[in-house]
Amino acid sequence: MPGPAAAEQTAARTASPPVADIVIETRSLSKVYRDFWGRQKVRALKALDLHVKRGEIFGLLGPNGSGKSTTIKLLLGLLFPTSGQALVFDRDATDVENKDKIGYLPEESYLYKFLNAEETLDFYGRLFNMPADRRKARIQELIDMVDLNWAKRRQLKEYSKGMTRRIGLAQALINDPELIMLDEPTTGLDPIGTRQMKDLILDLKARGKTVLMCSHLLADVQDVCDRIAILHQGELKELGRVDMLLSVQDVTQVRAKGLSKEAEAEIRAVIERHGGELLAMENPRTTLEELFLNIVQDAGARPGRRAARDA
Amino acid sequence: MVVEKEVLPYLQWLLFSNQGYGALFAFLLLVSAASLVGILVCYAVTSARIGLWEAFYAVAQTIANAFPDFRRTSFGRVAALSRLAIQESIRRKVLVAFAIFAVILLYAGWFLDVRTDHPARLYLSFALTATNYLILVMALFLSTFSLPNDIKNRTMYTVATKPVRATEIVLGRIVGFSIVGTAMLALMGIVSYGFVVRNLSHNHTLDADPAEIEASLAKDGVWEGETSPDAKGLHRHPIRIDRRRLDEGGDITTELERGHWHVVRRTGEGAAARYAIGPPEGQLQARVPVYGKLSFLSRTGTAGDGVNVGSEWGYRKYIEGGTLASAVWTFENITPERFPDGLPLELNLSIFRTHKGNIEKTVLGTLFVKSPNRGAKIRSSTPRNFHAQEFVVDRQRIPRKLQAIDGETSTIKDIDLFDLVEDGKLEVWLQCAERGQYFGVAQADLYVRSANRPFWLNFIKGYAGIWLQMVLIVGFGVTASTFLSGPIAMLGTLGAVVLGLSATFVFGVFGGAIQANPILGPIVGTIISEEKAMPGGGPIESLVRLVTQKNIMIELDFPWLAELIIKSLDAAMLGSMLAVTRMLPDFAFFDTTKYLAYGFDIDNALLAQQATIVAGYMLVLTIVGYFFLKTRELAA
Ligand SMILES: Nc1ncnc2c1ncn2[C@@H]1O[C@H](COP(=O)(O)OP(=O)(O)OP(=O)(O)O)[C@@H](O)[C@H]1O
Ligand SMILES: [Mg+2]
Numbered sequence: 042m043p044g045p046a047a048a049e050q051t052a053a054r055t056a057s058p059p060v061a062d063i064v065i066e067t068r069s070l071s072k073v074y075r076d077f078w079g080r081q082k083v084r085a086l087k088a089l090d091l092h093v094k095r096g097e098i099f100g101l102l103g104p105n106g107s108g109k110s111t112t113i114k115l116l117l118g119l120l121f122p123t124s125g126q127a128l129v130f131d132r133d134a135t136d137v138e139n140k141d142k143i144g145y146l147p148e149e150s151y152l153y154k155f156l157n158a159e160e161t162l163d164f165y166g167r168l169f170n171m172p173a174d175r176r177k178a179r180i181q182e183l184i185d186m187v188d189l190n191w192a193k194r195r196q197l198k199e200y201s202k203g204m205t206r207r208i209g210l211a212q213a214l215i216n217d218p219e220l221i222m223l224d225e226p227t228t229g230l231d232p233i234g235t236r237q238m239k240d241l242i243l244d245l246k247a248r249g250k251t252v253l254m255c256s257h258l259l260a261d262v263q264d265v266c267d268r269i270a271i272l273h274q275g276e277l278k279e280l281g282r283v284d285m286l287l288s289v290q291d292v293t294q295v296r297a298k299g300l301s302k303e304a305e306a307e308i309r310a311v312i313e314r315h316g317g318e319l320l321a322m323e324n325p326r327t328t329l330e331e332l333f334l335n336i337v338q339d340a341g342a343r344p345g346r347r348a349a350r351d352a
Numbered sequence: 353m354v355v356e357k358e359v360l361p362y363l364q365w366l367l368f369s370n371q372g373y374g375a376l377f378a379f380l381l382l383v384s385a386a387s388l389v390g391i392l393v394c395y396a397v398t399s400a401r402i403g404l405w406e407a408f409y410a411v412a413q414t415i416a417n418a419f420p421d422f423r424r425t426s427f428g429r430v431a432a433l434s435r436l437a438i439q440e441s442i443r444r445k446v447l448v449a450f451a452i453f454a455v456i457l458l459y460a461g462w463f464l465d466v467r468t469d470h471p472a473r474l475y476l477s478f479a480l481t482a483t484n485y486l487i488l489v490m491a492l493f494l495s496t497f498s499l500p501n502d503i504k505n506r507t508m509y510t511v512a513t514k515p516v517r518a519t520e521i522v523l524g525r526i527v528g529f530s531i532v533g534t535a536m537l538a539l540m541g542i543v544s545y546g547f548v549v550r551n552l553s554h555n556h557t558l559d560a561d562p563a564e565i566e567a568s569l570a571k572d573g574v575w576e577g578e579t580s581p582d583a584k585g586l587h588r589h590p591i592r593i594d595r596r597r598l599d600e601g602g603d604i605t606t607e608l609e610r611g612h613w614h615v616v617r618r619t620g621e622g623a624a625a626r627y628a629i630g631p632p633e634g635q636l637q638a639r640v641p642v643y644g645k646l647s648f649l650s651r652t653g654t655a656g657d658g659v660n661v662g663s664e665w666g667y668r669k670y671i672e673g674g675t676l677a678s679a680v681w682t683f684e685n686i687t688p689e690r691f692p693d694g695l696p697l698e699l700n701l702s703i704f705r706t707h708k709g710n711i712e713k714t715v716l717g718t719l720f721v722k723s724p725n726r727g728a729k730i731r732s733s734t735p736r737n738f739h740a741q742e743f744v745v746d747r748q749r750i751p752r753k754l755q756a757i758d759g760e761t762s763t764i765k766d767i768d769l770f771d772l773v774e775d776g777k778l779e780v781w782l783q784c785a786e787r788g789q790y791f792g793v794a795q796a797d798l799y800v801r802s803a804n805r806p807f808w809l810n811f812i813k814g815y816a817g818i819w820l821q822m823v824l825i826v827g828f829g830v831t832a833s834t835f836l837s838g839p840i841a842m843l844g845t846l847g848a849v850v851l852g853l854s855a856t857f858v859f860g861v862f863g864g865a866i867q868a869n870p871i872l873g874p875i876v877g878t879i880i881s882e883e884k885a886m887p888g889g890g891p892i893e894s895l896v897r898l899v900t901q902k903n904i905m906i907e908l909d910f911p912w913l914a915e916l917i918i919k920s921l922d923a924a925m926l927g928s929m930l931a932v933t934r935m936l937p938d939f940a941f942f943d944t945t946k947y948l949a950y951g952f953d954i955d956n957a958l959l960a961q962q963a964t965i966v967a968g969y970m971l972v973l974t975i976v977g978y979f980f981l982k983t984r985e986l987a988a
Binding site for chain 1: 424435439506511514
């Protein structure tokens with residue numbers, strides 16, 4: 042039997058989170074890329090409203106060039122919004138004070154090629170003013186975690202794509218961040234690496250961290266994300282809990298066991314009376330791939346409309 | 353050696369150097385003016401983008417945010433980023449610059465004139481100039497490409513998303529590249545020192561038979577001869593060994609040749625006597641000159657001015673030979689404690705000849721030491737004659753024991769040098785004794801050598817000047833690279849250096865354009881001195897003259913209005929250029945190679961002034977770099 046404290050905790054978790062528990066908030070965030078002369082080139086993001094709660098794994102999905110990376114860069118202060126606001130931990134995204142609690146894995150690992158793995162992590166550790174002993178321990182821990190112990194003394198320019206990716210991940214976690222932003226975390230990783238990455242993300246969640254990730258690999262997103270947003274040409278098309286989004290609401294599936302013939306007949310009668318045909322009694326699940334393709338096609342056919350569902 | 357500007361004491365320079373406003377005031381004035389203009393420009397640009405009110409808010413916000421950022425700048429992160437800059441430099445093979453340097457010095461003999469009269473000057477200025485240019489080029493490349501590369505390669509993304517402040521990114525690079533430059537400079541310094549010393553060291557021997565010398569000394573009291581040539585066969589020294597001097601235990605030195613002399617030592621007596629010639633002396637030195645105030649007396653001996661002998665550089669004034677025309681230096685703080693053995697004077701004259709003759713031949717000059725007190729009973733020492741050779745440093749020691757004419761009894765008396773000193777003041781008079789010849793002198797041409805500092809220390813000070821220039825370039829380079837791409841930042845920094853060097857020129861052209869302006873000329877033209885106003889006008893007028901084939905001395909002869917427009921546009925253009933130039937450092941001010949090469953101690957006050965200027969620039973550059981980087985979208 043769970044004690045009263047545990048019950049309280051469960052209650053707290055299920056109740057809608059208080060405002061302080063919102064880690065990321067965007068308010069009609071928009072971004073227009075301009076060229077040197079200030080002329081408008083691309084409207085990469087159009088009035089995005091998002092909330093990401095503490096302890097959540099949030100997925101950003103969308104076809105190439107839909108504005109996923111732009112969103113992440115805005116949230117990191119690498120870009121400045123054209124209009125709207127990006128708030129992280131209730132502060133402006135450009136605030137340096139935030140950065141202590143943030144980890145970021147860029148689309149490609151942008152690291153200094155002339156450093157080796159240890160030096161790389163050491164450098165980033167120093168940027169957090171970590172004391173030497175803690176830094177050393179943390180570096181070894183991370184190198185073990187990403188399985189690069191065998192290559193830790195080699196310069197990064199000799200690394201394969203997946204290896205660079207791994208060291209990039211280690212770099213993002215050096216400060217044991219509260220909020221981790223992963224831009225396509227599984228690209229370049231082998232199946233084992235992919236599996237490990239997903240386990241890692243779930244592990245981070247278990248430790249109460251918040252993860253914002255974007256990816257094309259829908260299976261990955263489906264496996265780990267609590268909620269997702271789907272972007273298309275800079276517009277938000279879909280937002281909600283993964284389990285809700287993937288259930289087909291207008292179909293009911295009933296499957297039962299141990300019913301008597303009479304009972305079955307009764308149910309059939311009920312269904313027939315309502316003009317339906319019983320297949321199985323449950324809400325079937327579609328795949329995320331199907332949902333994704335539907336939304337993208339739908340957006341192509343009717344631009345500017347937002348799909349009507351919400352979490 | 354030309355010391356056109358005297359070095360002011362540090363505090364005087366800092367507080368009062370410019371007509372009562374010191375360097376500090378000038379700095380504060382420039383910084384406030386520049387920040388005001390900077391803020392206004394930023395506001396204008398921002399408001400064009402996001403509207404007047406919003407822009408005001410944004411600019412204010414940025415400035416307000418800067419203070420916590422400056423305060424929280426962490427030494428640890430700066431250190432981490434400078435470590436990275438050092439690692440990057442090593443990867444970019446900065447050592448190549450050093451290799452080039454070593455090779456240049458190795459083959460220096462190929463392009464240096466080894467027959468020069470002043471080998472020390474030649475080797476020193478060569479080594480220092482080579483170091484200077486290589487270091488500056490290296491600093492330029494390192495500092496301007498680093499940040500743009502990081503932004504282009506997007507490695508900046510992973511750095512800027514850590515709790516790193518823009519100040520730390522700028523400072524980290526400045527510190528890191530300065531450390532690299534320091535290490536390189538130290539290496540080059542050691543190698544240069546070895547190069548100079550090795551190239552200057554040589555030996556002579558006395559070929560004459562010691563017995564012969566002894567015989568001559570016994571018979572005539574002197575022996576005159578020559579040393580053997582040095583290993584390269586470039587020079588010999590005449591020697592005159594004086595019996596009396598030997599007996600007194602004084603040093604026998606060879607004659608001055610190629611800027612140095614040797615000490616000759618005798619061991620043993622009579623048949624056992626041997627003569628040994630020591631290493632070269634006097635070529636690597638750091639003399640500390642004490643300058644006096646120079647005034648002139650006309651040919652009749654009344655107060656007047658030196659003459660200008662024609663189209664000569666106005667720096668020196670001339671005194672006519674065979675007349676009473678004199679150059680008078682008044683020295684201060686002459687005390688027996690400082691100069692217990694008399695006054696070691698050094699002079700370095702230019703000679704203007706009105707009749708043909710052997711240019712190598714010396715001209716007779718006369719020196720007096722006089723009391724500044726006109727009414728003194730004993731006012732002047734007896735004349736000391738000397739042979740002046742053009743631009744050869746002549747060393748004249750005024751001894752303690754002097755003779756002077758007693759003004760009342762008109763007899764010659766023995767006096768002490770310091771009997772002529774009044775309140776620490778003493779005058780040295782120079783006259784030219786040969787009719788029809790002129791001596792050209794400037795204030796710095798006659799001085800008291802108050803001390804000799806160690807040469808190696810002076811060498812380090814000379815390198816410190818190069819070091820300061822290097823740091824300045826690194827600062828400018830890094831700051832330029834916060835908002836420009838690599839090659840543009842490099843060109844920009846180079847442009848800043850050149851413009852800073854040509855400040856006098858820009859000022860001259862500007863002055864000329866103002867004076868020639870039909871409206872501005874009569875109003876403000878008079879406050880610009882004639883020397884500083886250059887004829888020919890600014891860029892537009894020059895272009896017009898070029899096209900219409902009018903040289904700079906003739907009138908433009910355009911309608912009044914056209915002329916006014918041309919000249920006003922020029923003045924405006926030059927004025928803004930001058931404003932920019934005023935903000936740039938004068939790199940020539942940091943060049944102390946000359947002092948080192950000519951054997952003068954580099955004044956510590958000068959070094960302190962240079963260091964202060966660099967510190968001021970670094971402060972401003974870091975702040976400017978911060979704002980550029982902070983307001984820049986790193987991912988755009
Ligand atoms: N620096 C830039 N300058 C101009 N346009 C840009 C820039 N970066 C991105 N864009 C444009 O903004 C839009 C969104 O790009 P973004 O990188 O956010 O897409 P994405 O969703 O991350 O795509 P992908 O899945 O391919 O990574 C694209 O049209 C892209 O061309
Ligand atoms: Mg992307």
